[in-house]
Amino acid sequence: MRSLSKKQRISALAATAALVVAGITAGTASAGQSAKESTAKAGAQPAALSAVQKTQLIKKADSTAAKAADAKALGLGSKEKLQVKDVIKNEDGATHVRYERTYDGMPVLGGDLVVHKSKSGKQTGVDRSSDAKMAVSTQGVSKSAKPATPKAKGSKAPRQVVFAMKGKPVLAWETVKGGLQKSGAPSQLHIITDAKTGKKLDQYQGIQEADGTGTSQYAGEVKLTTDGSDGNFTLTDKSRGGSKTTNLENSESGDGKEFTDKDNKWGTGKPEDAQTAAVDAHFGGAATWDFYKDEFKREGIAGDGKGAPSRVHYGDNYVNAFWDDSCFCMTYGDGEGNKAPLTAIDVTGHEMSHGVTSATAGLEYAGESGGLNEATSDIFGTAVEFHAKNKEDVGDFLIGEKIDINGDGSPLRYMDKPSKDGNSLDEWSSDAGNVDVHYSSGIANHFFFLLSMGSGKSELNGVEYDSPTSDGSTVKGIGITKAQQIWFKALTENMTANTDYADARKATVKASDDLFGKDSTESKAVEASWTGVAVK
Structure with missing residues (x-):
């Protein structure tokens, strides 16, 4: 302090x-x-990239071989897969690959991470949204815990996810409730519920209104x-x-x-x-x-x-x-x-x-x-x-x-x-x-x-x-x-x-x-x- x-x-x-x-x-x-x-x-400052160069950089990072190598170096389990979200390249050639993660095919909310690499491609560090081990069981999932699809316009049916934003990762449902917010703006309220108990774990609004x-x-x-x-x-x-x-x-x-x-x-x-x-x-x-x-x-x-x-x-x-x-x-x-x-x-x-x-x-x-x-x-x-x-x-x-x-x-x-x-x-x-x-x-x-x-x-x-x-x-x-x-x-x-x-x-x-x-x-x-x- x-x-x-x-x-x-x-x-x-x-x-x-x-x-x-x-x-x-x-x-x-x-x-x-x-x-x-x-x-x-040229050095450690972010490099200026054209749209084509940016696309090529992401494509290279998103190759099966590159992702498999990073997953292995990170010690990820066989059910965990990486999906490239973004890549930043510095002027000195160092890169920072931002990944999202899936587990057994399900999106992991809170599973994102950034892998830092030197110009030669060697991993120099990693920043994780969650350090928790992804070991989620599908046993005990209750059909009654699955939310119904909201009727409001713009709603989306529940999708199964792994919720790793807080504490131990758990199997969950993510439901998007549409309609309108009180202010009149569209609503995309994401509601996360436990797949076994139906308890609400989190929620957030996907539509960001004009600034307050x-x-x-x-x-x-x-x-x-x-x-x-x-x-x-x-x-x-x-x-x-x-x-x-x-x-x-x-x-x-x-x-x-x-x-x-x-x-x-x-x-x-x-x-x-x-x-x-x-x-x-x-x-x-x-x-x-x-x-x-x-x-x-x-x-x-x-x-x-x-x-x-x-x-x-x-x-x-x-x-x-x-x-x-x-x-x-x-x-x-x-x-x-x-x-x-x-x-x-x-x-x-x-x-x-x-x-x-x-x-x-x-x-x-x-x-x-x-x-x-x-x-x-x-x-x-x-x-x-x-x-x-x-x-x-x-x-x-x-x-x-x-x-x-x-x-x-x-x-x-x-x-x-x-x-x-x-x-x-x-x-x-x-x-x-x-x-x-x-x-x-x-x-x-x-x-x-x-x-x-x-x-x-x-x-x-x-x-x-x-x-x-x-x-x-x-x-x-x-x-x-x-x-x-x-x-x-x-x-x-x-x-x-x-x-x-x-x-x-x-x-x-x-x-x-x-x-x-x-x-x-x-x-x-x-x-x-x-x-x-x-x-x-």
Whole structure:
């Protein structure tokens, strides 16, 4: 668990940075990328494929020989068969084959998995929806347990399936009930029942209506992806891995109570309305998901396509928000006087990025690696805010400026000159590992600002900056898009649990070399930015 509460109640919140900035020279900010600038080399980023190439890739993966080899390597039983759903190919030739599964000819709901392979075709890993062993008996199936086919228009007769979404796989029936939802939209309500007892195991709506709408406290009027039917909508986002936002109702444990709404219009913009904080959290969670998917083709925080739960209204007057690895979930307090929930976009992006770090480098939350952990969340929380392009909460390099924890309208942290908050470090020193990680993060935050915007005076989205360097040197920025690409590649490929600032310099230089070429403008900027914060 990573708590935000520290000295003066300063939280570990997301920093903000510009996705639109590129080709920045010291003291200026430009919205476009120069045509003369180098672009990333082929590597771990998703490859651009034509429709024909995509089809050929899937056809190759779907061959009998390829599927049999993967099934054998995965240790699947003789009754289990794989069906290719999708294939992603990276620029370096690595592939990620997404399979659905059948058992004895029946679809396995929750049996999907992703097999990762190197360029040579060797399996390098697998992500499974369920780790349970598929050993389902057809004995004891009751004819009376088979549901009747619903009469409503659009209904489908029951089909036999293996239900492996929750716990031990069981034989089940899947029935689709048609008709109309209360809102007037068509209905495809999938109902899963136990084939032996007739007990309902699960249900979900196959027709996703137009997005709901929400009135948030920090982001204004926003679109929300919700779920539900018959006037019983919930803050569940199946398009983003089943992400769900729940209400802890001031408790400090549990999964929280499901939010429901009749007309799919959520919140009032006022903190007194319990739905308002949920709107901000749900919107921020979606914005974070979209950022990682759009920028890095990463499906979900762990890269497994699964959503991360968000819980709001934690405790009473709780001036905090935190990510918890044990539940892989986000939790938000309501702030001072329960009037300022810590649910702004940058907070969400920051906290959920702790999950990305946990799933990749696993930077230990202490010493210099802890500072890098915090800075990683500041960096990507920054990028999430810019990527969201929300008119009410525009991108900037101010951290936590919306939630006003200090009570005077000032942000929590500043990326251009971290020491302006009175605690954070502008540059590295031998004592950096002994400083609270929320303040030693300033070193990498400052590095990232220099790499993105450059040193000296600049202005972006109405915010003025003036970023110094430790040695008085001038640094030219390369833009936030390239800077975040470098940091993400370094985090996911080069950093380890005990990476310190010197190691981080090496990791980001290597990442930049891989992306843009050794001695490229970008790699030189990386080195100059680290030197600018006294990391050599």
